[in-house]
Amino acid sequence: MTERLFEGADWDFHTLQRITDACEEVALKDLGLDVYPNQIEVITAEQMLDAYSSVGMPLFYKHWSFGKHFAFHEASYRKGLMGLAYEIVINSSPCISYLMEENTATMQTLVIAHAAFGHNHFFKNNYLFKQWTDADGILDYLDFAKNYVMQCEDRYGRIEVERTLDAAHALMSHGIDRYPGKKKLDLRAEEKRAGRRRQHEEEVFNDLWRTVPKGVAKSRSTLSIERRRKLLGLPQENLLYFLEKSAPRLAPWQRELLRIVRHIAQYFYPQSQTKVMNEGTATYVHYRIMTKLHEQGRITDGNFLEFLGSHTNVVFQPEFDDPRFSGFNPYALGFAVMQDIERIVTRPEDEDREWFPDIAGKNDVMGVLRDVWANYRDESFIGQFLSPKLMRHFRMFHLHDDPEERAGIRVDAIHDERGFRRVRRELARQHDVGFIDANIEVVDVDLAGDRRLILHHHVIKGSQLNETDAKRVLQHLADLWTYDVALIEVDANDKVLREYVVSPRPIPAAVA
Amino acid sequence: MPIHIIDRRLNPGGKSLENRQRFLRRAKSLVQGAVKKTSQERDIKDVLEGGEVTIPLDGMHEPRFRREGGTRDMVLPGNKKFVEGDYLQRSGQGSAKDSGPGEGDSEDAFRFVLSRDEFVDLFLDDLELPDLAKRKIAQTESEGIQRAGYTMSGSPANISVSRTVKLALARRIALKRPRKDEIEELEAAIAACTDEDERTELLAELERLKAKSKRIPFIDPLDIRYRRFETVPKPVAQAVMFCLMDVSGSMSEHMKDLAKRFYMLLYVFLKRRYKHVEIVFIRHTDRAEEVDEQTFFYGPASGGTLVSSALQAMHEIVRERFNPSDWNIYAAQASDGDNSYSDGELTGLLLTEKILPVCQFFAYLEVGEAGGSAFDLSDSSLWTLYERLRNSGAPLSMRKVSERSEIFPVFHDLFQRRETAQEKTAP
Numbered sequence: 001m002t003e004r005l006f007e008g009a010d011w012d013f014h015t016l017q018r019i020t021d022a023c024e025e026v027a028l029k030d031l032g033l034d035v036y037p038n039q040i041e042v043i044t045a046e047q048m049l050d051a052y053s054s055v056g057m058p059l060f061y062k063h064w065s066f067g068k069h070f071a072f073h074e075a076s077y078r079k080g081l082m083g084l085a086y087e088i089v090i091n092s093s094p095c096i097s098y099l100m101e102e103n104t105a106t107m108q109t110l111v112i113a114h115a116a117f118g119h120n121h122f123f124k125n126n127y128l129f130k131q132w133t134d135a136d137g138i139l140d141y142l143d144f145a146k147n148y149v150m151q152c153e154d155r156y157g158r159i160e161v162e163r164t165l166d167a168a169h170a171l172m173s174h175g176i177d178r179y180p181g182k183k184k185l186d187l188r189a190e191e192k193r194a195g196r197r198r199q200h201e202e203e204v205f206n207d208l209w210r211t212v213p214k215g216v217a218k219s220r221s222t223l224s225i226e227r228r229r230k231l232l233g234l235p236q237e238n239l240l241y242f243l244e245k246s247a248p249r250l251a252p253w254q255r256e257l258l259r260i261v262r263h264i265a266q267y268f269y270p271q272s273q274t275k276v277m278n279e280g281t282a283t284y285v286h287y288r289i290m291t292k293l294h295e296q297g298r299i300t301d302g303n304f305l306e307f308l309g310s311h312t313n314v315v316f317q318p319e320f321d322d323p324r325f326s327g328f329n330p331y332a333l334g335f336a337v338m339q340d341i342e343r344i345v346t347r348p349e350d351e352d353r354e355w356f357p358d359i360a361g362k363n364d365v366m367g368v369l370r371d372v373w374a375n376y377r378d379e380s381f382i383g384q385f386l387s388p389k390l391m392r393h394f395r396m397f398h399l400h401d402d403p404e405e406r407a408g409i410r411v412d413a414i415h416d417e418r419g420f421r422r423v424r425r426e427l428a429r430q431h432d433v434g435f436i437d438a439n440i441e442v443v444d445v446d447l448a449g450d451r452r453l454i455l456h457h458h459v460i461k462g463s464q465l466n467e468t469d470a471k472r473v474l475q476h477l478a479d480l481w482t483y484d485v486a487l488i489e490v491d492a493n494d495k496v497l498r499e500y501v502v503s504p505r506p507i508p509a510a511v512a
Numbered sequence: 513m514p515i516h517i518i519d520r521r522l523n524p525g526g527k528s529l530e531n532r533q534r535f536l537r538r539a540k541s542l543v544q545g546a547v548k549k550t551s552q553e554r555d556i557k558d559v560l561e562g563g564e565v566t567i568p569l570d571g572m573h574e575p576r577f578r579r580e581g582g583t584r585d586m587v588l589p590g591n592k593k594f595v596e597g598d599y600l601q602r603s604g605q606g607s608a609k610d611s612g613p614g615e616g617d618s619e620d621a622f623r624f625v626l627s628r629d630e631f632v633d634l635f636l637d638d639l640e641l642p643d644l645a646k647r648k649i650a651q652t653e654s655e656g657i658q659r660a661g662y663t664m665s666g667s668p669a670n671i672s673v674s675r676t677v678k679l680a681l682a683r684r685i686a687l688k689r690p691r692k693d694e695i696e697e698l699e700a701a702i703a704a705c706t707d708e709d710e711r712t713e714l715l716a717e718l719e720r721l722k723a724k725s726k727r728i729p730f731i732d733p734l735d736i737r738y739r740r741f742e743t744v745p746k747p748v749a750q751a752v753m754f755c756l757m758d759v760s761g762s763m764s765e766h767m768k769d770l771a772k773r774f775y776m777l778l779y780v781f782l783k784r785r786y787k788h789v790e791i792v793f794i795r796h797t798d799r800a801e802e803v804d805e806q807t808f809f810y811g812p813a814s815g816g817t818l819v820s821s822a823l824q825a826m827h828e829i830v831r832e833r834f835n836p837s838d839w840n841i842y843a844a845q846a847s848d849g850d851n852s853y854s855d856g857e858l859t860g861l862l863l864t865e866k867i868l869p870v871c872q873f874f875a876y877l878e879v880g881e882a883g884g885s886a887f888d889l890s891d892s893s894l895w896t897l898y899e900r901l902r903n904s905g906a907p908l909s910m911r912k913v914s915e916r917s918e919i920f921p922v923f924h925d926l927f928q929r930r931e932t933a934q935e936k937t938a939p
Contacts, residue, residue, distance in 0.1 A: 013517055020515050039516045047520060050527045065574055067535030070528045071624035078625060094516070101521055162534075170575050319590020328589065397591040399600070402583040408599040414591055427587040438577045463582030472575035 118282030128270035167476035175240030280334015383428035666738025849892025880914035
């Protein structure tokens with residue numbers, strides 16, 4: 001029989017080392033995970049609160065809003081309204097996991113398995129993280145950002161810097177590239193492509209095309225509008241990027257600040273799209289590792305029960321009429337779907353064979369899961385892998401609330417044969433950032449006239465912007481743009497629903 | 513794969529302190545308002561322990577583009593009885609308002625905890641003793657030491673090594689003192705040299721270099737520099753605050769409470785703001801005694817009223833311990849205004865002759881019964897007396913207080929930062 005990792009609740013640094021080694025063995029050998037090197041740091045509750053207020057990062061530039069969040073978290077923590085997370089993990093290489101010193105030995109094991117292996121594997125392998133984040137560079141970048149902001153404060157004054165950062169923060173949710181940009185080709189590649197195109201034209205040449213009548217030639221003015229938009233890269237949904245590149249009167253350091261905020265927003269973008277999967281992966285991994293350690297006799301029955309207690313709390317999903325209900329719990333949903341995938345792969349029923357012909361009965365649980373973890377995000381993950389059995393288990397139903405409907409809120413679909421696909425599609429959509437964030441883009445600038453910046457908000461399902469907030473954000477935007485800004489809310493038929501026009505506030509002191 | 517386990521618990525805490533200060537600075541006016549509001553409701557002692565304040569979130573709002581309204585679709589768990597096509601009644605009136613949790617502007621007020629220091633700082637902000645530091649500067653404990661460049665002489669402990677070495681180096685370069693490697697090079701050349709003539713030449717050269725390096729020392733006493741310090745006088749104003757309180761039988765519990773609150777504020781204010789303020793507590797009935805702060809605030813006492821006894825006691829203490837030419841003297845008196853009829857003249861005399869001439873500032877606080885508006889009552893004997901004195905030009909400030917909530921505004925009024933404290937008229 002193998003040696004116990006620890007007895008009771010106490011731990012020291014040797015225990016942590018043994019625990020990590022044991023978890024690593026299971027994670028790499030049994031589960032075949034592929035992780036960044038780990039760095040585990042033990043911190044106090046106060047340090048945890050610190051980390052909370054700077055979005056979990058170990059170093060960050062200074063700004064009053066972080067102080068506000070800290071004060072807020074601290075107040076609710078002191079009153080006992082809020083427990084602290086057991087851990088925080090950072091998508092960096094080495095992958096840093098923070099453990100709270102108050103945790104018992106069992107909890108530390110759970111947290112190490114969860115963060116240092118579960119999250120870590122997800123960060124390293126999921127396509128979104130690979131595409132958008134640079135795990136090796138993030139800490140250096142944050143360090144640079146912190147110093148840069150500090151230098152700017154010394155040079156241009158705290159108030160000036162704060163004003164710029166306030167404005168940038170307000171636009172942060174619209175400072176993200178949603179699609180990877182096209183790479184500029186070098187000359188050689190361009191030449192090659194031109195050659196291929198010519199070749200293709202030669203192959204498919206048909207003189208008949210010449211006889212097809214051409215459309216009406218574009219007028220000169222349309223052409224010039226199109227040309228102008230193209231020069232400015234419009235339409236552009238990344239507002240911060242647009243301002244950084246095109247705002248006429250920003251100082252270079254202000255552009256750099258916008259860039260910093262934009263980069264950080266981009267760094268967090270994958271996390272908001274993979275909440276269910278990320279937590280599901282980590283929960284699934286810690287569950288597998290803990291169970292294995294218990295089977296090996298390295299954890300006592302008592303400690304295992306303690307683990308099961310916390311695990312059950314984590315994956316608890318209250319029902320909709322429960323006072324504790326606050327939406328789907330990403331831990332519960334993610335874990336349930338992954339366990340369900342395990343079931344489908346190993347013990348499929350007829351229904352599963354029909355719904356998941358690709359994976360049913362494939363028997364390679366980890367292979368399938370690793371593929372899922374690497375290639376999906378929440379929306380596609382739920383859209384593909386939420387099984388009828390799970391929908392029945394959660395007793396899911398879909399409500400459609402149309403304010404125009406006098407009769408009330410309609411139950412549109414429930415967990416039955418007719419409803420499975422619709423429920424699943426709706427739930428997937430709820431996790432699609434494309435539907436969650438307002439779709440706002442810069443469409444035009446009146447360069448020849450008063451330089452007014454024109455934005456469009458494409459309203460989906462009649463859901464318009466909150467007026468007070470929209471005005472405030474636009475004020476910030478106008479301050480950065482330094483000319484008038486107009487935001488037009490249009491619905492799918494291009495009908496104008498509402499129009500905001502905001503003028504910049506006068507700048508109190510000349511910006512250096 | 514190596515795993516690093518790091519203990520960060522010993523790292524210095526308060527990493528977010530600076531962010532917090534920024535936040536407080538930004539929210540200063542809001543927090544200050546909240547602090548004052550809180551302090552009216554609570555016991556002074558609790559108030560000064562710091563604690564939770566609530567500020568409206570409005571000024572600290574971080575706006576974002578948020579969407580609201582429109583048709584909504586949601587998938588929920590836990591269906592029990594619904595089938596497709598059922599209609600649920602909307603609960604209540606708001607169809608857009610009762611949206612999912614976490615949405616909407618639920619936090620319109622923002623609660624957080626201030627530390628004791630932060631709280632008191634904000635609480636006492638913009639208060640100051642009037643006309644402080646007007647008179648003599650005390651000699652003791654008032655000299656500071658300050659760096660003042662370099663000097664050629666001094667004690668060995670003050671040698672500035674970097675400056676000395678720099679000068680020595682400059683001198684050696686200027687005088688072309690041969691470097692060690694030059695001599696070594698030459699010696700090597702001599703060892704390798706075969707030609708006799710050249711060898712003698714080289715030897716002579718070596719001799720010359722060695723002599724030169726002996727003549728020009730590595731460090732010359734001329735190079736040595738000492739750090740110079742200067743003593744600078746730091747002006748320290750000496751001040752003493754007399755707290756006079758009536759604790760006689762005519763003072764009801766409520767009045768005593770008001771008076772004590774006032775002094776508690778004064779006490780905290782002085783303790784915190786001025787290192788060099790001495791505080792003397794005098795309480796009186798028909799007799800006056802100097803007491804320590806504990807007795808002053810918490811000790812029980814009862815009896816008749818002779819205001820002059822307190823003034824007499826103050827006068828004696830001033831004569832014994834606080835020479836008016838060396839000390840700034842302040843006094844604050846709290847009373848219900850009652851005084852034994854026969855005592856009025858003596859009180860007036862003491863005040864005008866003995867006390868006011870030596871005082872920089874004399875504040876009188878008249879406490880009244882709860883509910884009774886201070887303005888309706890006919891003026892008390894003491895008030896009438898003091899008012900007469902003030903009208904004849906005595907440096908006297910007077911206020912009336914009958915509610916707890918008035919304490920802070922009145923206190924603030926008496927001690928706010930201004931050019932001349934006496935100019936304002938009493939309400």
